[in-house]
Amino acid sequence: MGKLYLGASILLLIILTALLGPLLSSYSYHETDLCWKNSAPSLQFLCGTDELGRDLFVRICMGARLSLFLGTTAACIDLVIGAIFGSVAALSGKKVQTVMLRKLNILSTIPYLLLATFLTLLLGPGTGTILVALTITGWVSMARTVYAQITKLKSQEFVIAATLMGASNYHLLRYHFLPHMLDNMIITTTLTIPAAIFTEAFLSFLGLGVQAPLSSLGSMADAGILSLRYHPWHFFFPAGTISLLIFSLHLLADGLQQRREPC
Amino acid sequence: MLIHLLKKSQILLLSLWIVITITFFLVHSIPGDPFAQDLPLQQEVFQAMRRHYKLDQPLHIQYLYYLKNVCSGNLGPSMRYEGQTVQKIIFSTFPISCRLGLQSLVIAIYGGIVLGTIAALNRGKWQEKLILFITTLGISMPSFILSVLLQYLFSYKLNLLPVGRWGNFEQTILPSLSLALLPMASITRLFSSSLRDVLKKDYIVTARSKGLSSLRLCLYHTLPNAILPVLTYLGPTIAHILMGSFIIEKVYAIPGLGQWFVLSISNNDYTMTLGLTLFYGTILSISLILIDLLNHWLDPRLRHG
Amino acid sequence: MLEVEELSVTIGTTRIVNNVTFSINPHEVVGLIGKSGSGKSSLAKAIAGLLPQEACVVGTIRTQKKRIAFIFQDPKSALNPLLRIKTQLLESLSLGFPDLSKKARDKEAETLLTHVGFDDPHRILDLYPHQLSGGMQQRVLIALALGLNPDILIADEPTTALDCVTQKLILDLFHRVWKRGVSILLISHDLAVLRFATRLLVMDQGEIVEKGPLERLLSQPEHPITEQLICAAEAFYD
Numbered sequence: 168m169g170k171l172y173l174g175a176s177i178l179l180l181i182i183l184t185a186l187l188g189p190l191l192s193s194y195s196y197h198e199t200d201l202c203w204k205n206s207a208p209s210l211q212f213l214c215g216t217d218e219l220g221r222d223l224f225v226r227i228c229m230g231a232r233l234s235l236f237l238g239t240t241a242a243c244i245d246l247v248i249g250a251i252f253g254s255v256a257a258l259s260g261k262k263v264q265t266v267m268l269r270k271l272n273i274l275s276t277i278p279y280l281l282l283a284t285f286l287t288l289l290l291g292p293g294t295g296t297i298l299v300a301l302t303i304t305g306w307v308s309m310a311r312t313v314y315a316q317i318t319k320l321k322s323q324e325f326v327i328a329a330t331l332m333g334a335s336n337y338h339l340l341r342y343h344f345l346p347h348m349l350d351n352m353i354i355t356t357t358l359t360i361p362a363a364i365f366t367e368a369f370l371s372f373l374g375l376g377v378q379a380p381l382s383s384l385g386s387m388a389d390a391g392i393l394s395l396r397y398h399p400w401h402f403f404f405p406a407g408t409i410s411l412l413i414f415s416l417h418l419l420a421d422g423l424q425q426r427r428e429p430c
Numbered sequence: 431m432l433i434h435l436l437k438k439s440q441i442l443l444l445s446l447w448i449v450i451t452i453t454f455f456l457v458h459s460i461p462g463d464p465f466a467q468d469l470p471l472q473q474e475v476f477q478a479m480r481r482h483y484k485l486d487q488p489l490h491i492q493y494l495y496y497l498k499n500v501c502s503g504n505l506g507p508s509m510r511y512e513g514q515t516v517q518k519i520i521f522s523t524f525p526i527s528c529r530l531g532l533q534s535l536v537i538a539i540y541g542g543i544v545l546g547t548i549a550a551l552n553r554g555k556w557q558e559k560l561i562l563f564i565t566t567l568g569i570s571m572p573s574f575i576l577s578v579l580l581q582y583l584f585s586y587k588l589n590l591l592p593v594g595r596w597g598n599f600e601q602t603i604l605p606s607l608s609l610a611l612l613p614m615a616s617i618t619r620l621f622s623s624s625l626r627d628v629l630k631k632d633y634i635v636t637a638r639s640k641g642l643s644s645l646r647l648c649l650y651h652t653l654p655n656a657i658l659p660v661l662t663y664l665g666p667t668i669a670h671i672l673m674g675s676f677i678i679e680k681v682y683a684i685p686g687l688g689q690w691f692v693l694s695i696s697n698n699d700y701t702m703t704l705g706l707t708l709f710y711g712t713i714l715s716i717s718l719i720l721i722d723l724l725n726h727w728l729d730p731r732l733r734h735g
Numbered sequence: 736m737l738e739v740e741e742l743s744v745t746i747g748t749t750r751i752v753n754n755v756t757f758s759i760n761p762h763e764v765v766g767l768i769g770k771s772g773s774g775k776s777s778l779a780k781a782i783a784g785l786l787p788q789e790a791c792v793v794g795t796i797r798t799q800k801k802r803i804a805f806i807f808q809d810p811k812s813a814l815n816p817l818l819r820i821k822t823q824l825l826e827s828l829s830l831g832f833p834d835l836s837k838k839a840r841d842k843e844a845e846t847l848l849t850h851v852g853f854d855d856p857h858r859i860l861d862l863y864p865h866q867l868s869g870g871m872q873q874r875v876l877i878a879l880a881l882g883l884n885p886d887i888l889i890a891d892e893p894t895t896a897l898d899c900v901t902q903k904l905i906l907d908l909f910h911r912v913w914k915r916g917v918s919i920l921l922i923s924h925d926l927a928v929l930r931f932a933t934r935l936l937v938m939d940q941g942e943i944v945e946k947g948p949l950e951r952l953l954s955q956p957e958h959p960i961t962e963q964l965i966c967a968a969e970a971f972y973d
Binding site: 361365368369372373374375388392395396399402406407409410413414416417418 | 566567569570571572574575578579581582586673676677680681692695
Binding site: 630631632633635636637639640641642646650651654655728729730731734 | 783784785787803804805807809812813814815816817818822826827830863865866883
């Protein structure tokens with residue numbers, strides 16, 4: 168139980184800071200002021216400034232917003248696509264099922280990071296590209312979960328009874344399957360978000376992510392490496408934020424899972 | 431078992447072919463010319479270069495040429511780096527990446543098994559809690575952060591290990607460790623829970639009470655059964671190490687294959703990207719087949735279906 | 736040979752075996768009967784030292800260094816799925832008959848399989864556990880136990896997965912084993928299995944509610960549980 172609350176509270180803290188920070192600060196994320204460049208963290212600049220004099224705290228908040236936005240959107244899209252694919256596969260006839268499952272298997276063998284890197288080449292770097300890269304194979308795990316769940320539920324007696332009474336597939340889905348699957352789906356989504364955040368950070372770190380002046384936590388970390396020796400905060404603040412974000416989401420997912428199976 | 435190997439190789443070749451074809455058409459649909467970034471060329475020179483690289487031919491002819499070359503091991507010249515062919519670059523830099531990858535794999539597997547055993551045998555005690563905490567960190571901290579952190583701590587601050595580059599053994603320690611941490615954390619968790627399960631099984635309990643020597647018990651009964659889930663997980667592990675190597679090579683300035691891949695993408699170097707994707711795809715597929723064979727050899731239940 | 740005094744087994748908060756006292760004499764067959772869930776298996780496992788670590792065992796068990804072999808009720812988790820039957824059987828034999836030469840051991844393995852009713856022991860030896868049916872697995876378990884050359888054999892529902900013919904075969908085998916000097920603790924919920932036991936222990940809810948010679952219990956059961964079990968068994972076979 169502790170895990171759930173700890174994870175949720177850290178996450179909430181990050182979200183609140185990300186949303187409110189830039190509003191409360193007098194600095195903006197793209198204004199440069201060379202007088203203040205490379206200053207260490209202080210009361211004035213909570214996280215210090217980067218080499219162009221931009222306030223890092225505000226930039227990190229904006230970066231966190233971006234990561235959260237991308238992560239949640241990607242996870243939602245994955246949820247929808249995966250759920251539809253999974254339920255169609257589970258409720259269709261044998262032939263359609265085999266074809267769909269095979270597609271699923273082929274897709275899951277492609278290392279999605281490879282695919283994502285490739286897509287940025289194809290579509291040019293930017294937020295849209297990253298979203299496509301994140302969603303193109305991310306829905307596979309959701310589809311698998313949904314498929315497995317529905318297949319398991321299909322053989323249960325109350326479903327057979329309902330089918331005998333003439334319930335349509337839609338009816339089954341909405342009233343019988345969904346309540347049971349909801350838990351699993353939520354947990355899977357809670358794990359997709361950190362995976363998406365990680366992918367975005369990974370791509371940005373390699374230089375294939377969002378472009379300046381938009382700040383992404385990954386690209387900030389990338390830039391931060393160059394000044395690691397003398398201005399370590401350039402790297403550690405963005406990096407720490409990414410880690411904290413992913414860590415809190417994992418805690419949340421773990422906590423949710425524990426709550427479901429109190430053993 | 432041989433039939434199984436043949437079937438799998440068929441699938442391998444098929445998927446490789448799909449990879450080549452898709453990659454080829456994807457790469458060629460990218461906007462931008464590989465030569466566009468250079469200094470303005472005269473039209474004739476431009477045309478000559480295009481003719482040389484067969485870029486003036488219709489797409490499907492280019493594709494056939496490419497296929498023919500690939501089958502003979504010629505992955506084409508790099509479009510950005512004069513005089514270098516893709517395969518030359520691969521052969522000169524892959525050994526380094528390979529060594530990094532293998533070292534990390536060994537650390538991950540060995541460390542994972544050792545830590546997993548300690549965690550499983552000390553249920554509820556501080557050792558297990560500590561290991562659980564470290565593994566959660568390992569799983570949630572992205573590899574690039576972990577690697578920079580290690581570099582900062584051990585190189586910059588403590589001056590214990592070299593900062594980067596590749597050459598002597600010392601320089602391989604930090605990179606291998608950084609790359610191994612994520613897979614090691616997963617393997618630790620997997621092995622610890624698997625070991626706990628196996629130790630409760632009746633055949634282990636009886637064997638121990640019968641007075642079987644600990645060594646034989648461990649080697650013949652406990653370890654082979656406990657390690658099965660880890661073997662199944664080896665596939666994704668290798669994929670992780672492959673991807674992670676891009677980051678590690680960048681952070682530690684290691685002259686491996688990873689940086690060429692990223693460079694080729696940002697440079698629009700068609701042949702390079704194609705060649706490297708093909709190469710990575712092949713390595714991955716072969717590894718997956720080998721792991722599958724290993725699984726089948728160890729677990730008779732898979733052999734007989 | 737085997738003495739148990741005031742044995743109690745607690746797992747978690749449940750007391751599975753409560754203050755049990757009995758003994759098994761050399762060359763004796765003792766039957767342990769009771770309904771499902773009465774604690775028979777746990778009692779037997781406690782004697783053989785096979786309970787999980789979390790179990791809290793209180794009381795005295797005196798085995799006088801006698802070798803105890805245990806035949807599990809469920810063969811699936813009692814056989815190592817990765818090793819051939821031959822390997823597992825030879826392992827047992829190396830513990831039970833350490834002085835045998837390798838060739839003699841191989842021969843003995845085949846003999847054991849014949850004794851438990853296999854017509855083609857040679858083929859069985861090369862197989863893996865998952866390639867055998869439930870009944871075959873159970874017979875292999877019995878062979879493994881016998882291969883240990885035990886002084887005391889504890890059999891937990893050894894014939895549940897077997898058909899009547901094989902059941903008779905196994906019981907005859909136990910009889911022969913007993914004749915060679917092995918004491919047997921036979922656990923069953925089926926009274927008919929215990930017809931060659933000399934003494935019976937009746938268990939209910941973790942306690943021994945009645946004990947005594949077989950004939951006496953069959954003709955004059957004192958405890959209602961004993962009566963129930965006997966009536967049920969007789970009704971089944973009538």
